Amino acid sequence: MAESTDTDERIKEVSPFRQALIRPELGGIVGTVAVFTLFALFAFDSGMFNSQGVLNWTIVSAQFMIIAVGACLLMISGEFDLSVGSMIGFAGMMIAVFGVVLAWPMWIAIIITFVICCALGALNGFIVVRTGLPSFIVTLAFLFILRGFTIYIPQTIERKTIIGGIRDAAEGDWLAPVFGGKIGQPLFQWLGDMGIIGVFERGTRAGQPVVDGIPMLIVWALVLIIFGHVLLTRTRFGNWIFASGGDAEAARNSGVPVNKVKILMFTFTAFCATVFAVCQVMEFGSAGADRGLLKEFEAIIAVVIGGALLTGGYGSVIGAALGALIFGVVQQGLFFAGVESSLFRVFLGVILLFAVILNTYIRRIITGER
Amino acid sequence: MSDPIIQMKNIEKHFGSVIALAGVSVDVFPGECHCLLGDNGAGKSTFIKTMSGVHKPTHGEIIFEGRPLDFADPRDAIAAGIATVHQHLAMIPLMSVSRNFFMGNEPLKKVAGLSFFDHDYANRVTMEEMRKMGINLRGPDQAVGTLSGGERQTVAIARAVHFGAKVLILDEPTSALGVRQTSNVLATIDKVRKQGIAVVFITHNVRHAMAVGDRFTVLNRGQTLGTAVRGDITPEELQDMMAGGQEMATLEGSLGGTV
Numbered sequence: 001m002a003e004s005t006d007t008d009e010r011i012k013e014v015s016p017f018r019q020a021l022i023r024p025e026l027g028g029i030v031g032t033v034a035v036f037t038l039f040a041l042f043a044f045d046s047g048m049f050n051s052q053g054v055l056n057w058t059i060v061s062a063q064f065m066i067i068a069v070g071a072c073l074l075m076i077s078g079e080f081d082l083s084v085g086s087m088i089g090f091a092g093m094m095i096a097v098f099g100v101v102l103a104w105p106m107w108i109a110i111i112i113t114f115v116i117c118c119a120l121g122a123l124n125g126f127i128v129v130r131t132g133l134p135s136f137i138v139t140l141a142f143l144f145i146l147r148g149f150t151i152y153i154p155q156t157i158e159r160k161t162i163i164g165g166i167r168d169a170a171e172g173d174w175l176a177p178v179f180g181g182k183i184g185q186p187l188f189q190w191l192g193d194m195g196i197i198g199v200f201e202r203g204t205r206a207g208q209p210v211v212d213g214i215p216m217l218i219v220w221a222l223v224l225i226i227f228g229h230v231l232l233t234r235t236r237f238g239n240w241i242f243a244s245g246g247d248a249e250a251a252r253n254s255g256v257p258v259n260k261v262k263i264l265m266f267t268f269t270a271f272c273a274t275v276f277a278v279c280q281v282m283e284f285g286s287a288g289a290d291r292g293l294l295k296e297f298e299a300i301i302a303v304v305i306g307g308a309l310l311t312g313g314y315g316s317v318i319g320a321a322l323g324a325l326i327f328g329v330v331q332q333g334l335f336f337a338g339v340e341s342s343l344f345r346v347f348l349g350v351i352l353l354f355a356v357i358l359n360t361y362i363r364r365i366i367t368g369e370r
Numbered sequence: 371m372s373d374p375i376i377q378m379k380n381i382e383k384h385f386g387s388v389i390a391l392a393g394v395s396v397d398v399f400p401g402e403c404h405c406l407l408g409d410n411g412a413g414k415s416t417f418i419k420t421m422s423g424v425h426k427p428t429h430g431e432i433i434f435e436g437r438p439l440d441f442a443d444p445r446d447a448i449a450a451g452i453a454t455v456h457q458h459l460a461m462i463p464l465m466s467v468s469r470n471f472f473m474g475n476e477p478l479k480k481v482a483g484l485s486f487f488d489h490d491y492a493n494r495v496t497m498e499e500m501r502k503m504g505i506n507l508r509g510p511d512q513a514v515g516t517l518s519g520g521e522r523q524t525v526a527i528a529r530a531v532h533f534g535a536k537v538l539i540l541d542e543p544t545s546a547l548g549v550r551q552t553s554n555v556l557a558t559i560d561k562v563r564k565q566g567i568a569v570v571f572i573t574h575n576v577r578h579a580m581a582v583g584d585r586f587t588v589l590n591r592g593q594t595l596g597t598a599v600r601g602d603i604t605p606e607e608l609q610d611m612m613a614g615g616q617e618m619a620t621l622e623g624s625l626g627g628t629v
Binding site: 230 | 445448456463465486487515
């Protein structure tokens with residue numbers, strides 16, 4: 001019979017390097033360090049690291065982070081959502097239609113938009129779960145359906161594809177500042193007074209800091225990241241997310257409600273897209289039919305850079321957030337460094353390829369496949 | 371010996387015009403390893419699916435702990451203490467052993483009114499249970515994908531035992547394993563049996579059955595060919611019964627007794 005030895009002599013000592021390699025965040029951490037080092041060396045004097053510069057790339061990163069959190073949890077649960085970009089355009093347009101065209105109070109417009117978009121997300125999930133079709137196809141259909149409506153609705157009722165006047169409509173509303181406001185003004189005023197961050201030198205706002213607060217967009221990004229990370233790693237539901245994406249059949253055999261998990265993750269992805277959209281229309285003051293174009297791919301790329309497997313069952317919200325940060329820093333950093341912006345796409349393609357190859361290699365280490 | 375924990379009396383199962391089981395009776399006692407042998411298509415799978423609540427018997431009754439049972443679905447059977455470890459394991463390679471161990475039964479702890487996955491408890495229990503089964507993990511966060519097939523079977527068995535299985539049904543646990551891994555799994559079965567759990571071990575390998583079995587029931591074409599106690603029967607006889615006493619005779623010489 002089997003002898004019970006303390007160690008299996010065939011298992012080689014695992015080096016700390018390989019141990020670290022199987023952490024999903026590793027790629028994201030290394031990438032973040034590399035990107036910051038690079039720009040600190042080549043674009044330090046360009047204004048990228050003063051208060052405005054920091055705010056600039058932080059906002060862009062935060063935008064990516066918001067949709068990446070949703071896409072990350074969904075990908076770990078084994079599905080994709082290609083309709084995120086269209087959902088962003090659609091949600092923004094809904095806000096404009098309800099809040100400006102129909103002139104409902106802004107908070108009602110925001111709440112109704114959230115309800116509609118989450119319901120559409122759930123519908124996505126429901127169709128995927130019920131038909132067993134790949135989510136790639138189902139959400140691709142929704143990519144076109146939602147984008148079509150986003151163009152059709154404003155054209156039919158307003159004869160234009162951009163509806164403005166949202167900022168005026170949101171004036172004095174209690175819910176709108178939760179998405180379009182800023183926090184920490186006194187702190188930034190103090191930092192400006194102390195001379196730590198830049199202040200306006202002349203004009204009507206002389207003496208006020210150039211950066212006068214943290215936009216709620218960034219707060220939302222941080223809240224969603226923390227929520228997503230805790231949900232995934234510290235709760236029962238998080239275990240179900242991993243299980244659903246790892247092997248849906250095995251998860252079902254163990255009593256995990258796989259369908260429910262997947263539908264909820266689709267809903268959460270739609271929720272994140274709507275948060276993005278509401279923050280955006282509050283900032284711009286208008287909703288455009290072309291908003292959110294290609295965002296679904298950017299979200300997926302950020303998640304993959306963050307170490308998640310395209311096949312599901314493995315990944316990290318923190319990794320996805322770092323992926324989004326790399327994304328934002330590089331996109332804005334190339335601008336600060338004066339590099340032709342079209343090269344950003346080249347960078348995207350290259351880093352995506354690297355990330356996927358690295359992830360595949362890591363997967364082999366974890367599962368012991370060859 | 372005490373009363374049987376589960377009795378399957380005259381179980382018949384028809385699928386349309388096909389009679390998969392034509393009156394099979396088996397009883398299993400706590401702490402015994404009851405081997406269910408049979409060739410492919412003999413009705414082993416149908417029989418254990420009936421036992422674990424997947425199928426309802428067309429005729430016959432199941433008596434569990436002295437009471438007639440009527441399972442509506444497999445969850446009832448699991449709740450009653452009948453656990454099945456399938457050939458296709460309910461294990462996810464990318465997840466850690468401890469996350470797999472508690473999948474669907476995650477331990478919770480309350481922090482500030484919210485429920486969180488109690489990782490400390492899960493890790494501790496997983497390490498303890500695995501050590502009892504004679505497997506030393508590198509750590510509870512080791513991915514199941516790095517375990518061998520036999521170790522995975524052992525994790526699945528340990529999980530079923532931990533969650534209160536009284537009857538453990540093992541569906542061909544050794545069929546895809548190498549020699550060493552097989553012996554590990556057989557050793558695990560022996561440990562489980564000694565804890566007073568009734569083990570139903572399905573296999574078509576006579577030698578594996580002889581290694582751990584207390585009693586042997588052979589199924590052939592949906593019928594039992596009787597139950598034999600260890601020592602009353604030789605491997606050759608079992609083999610013959612499984613094959614229905616046919617063709618095997620001519621191959622006997624070249625196969626050297628058992629397959």
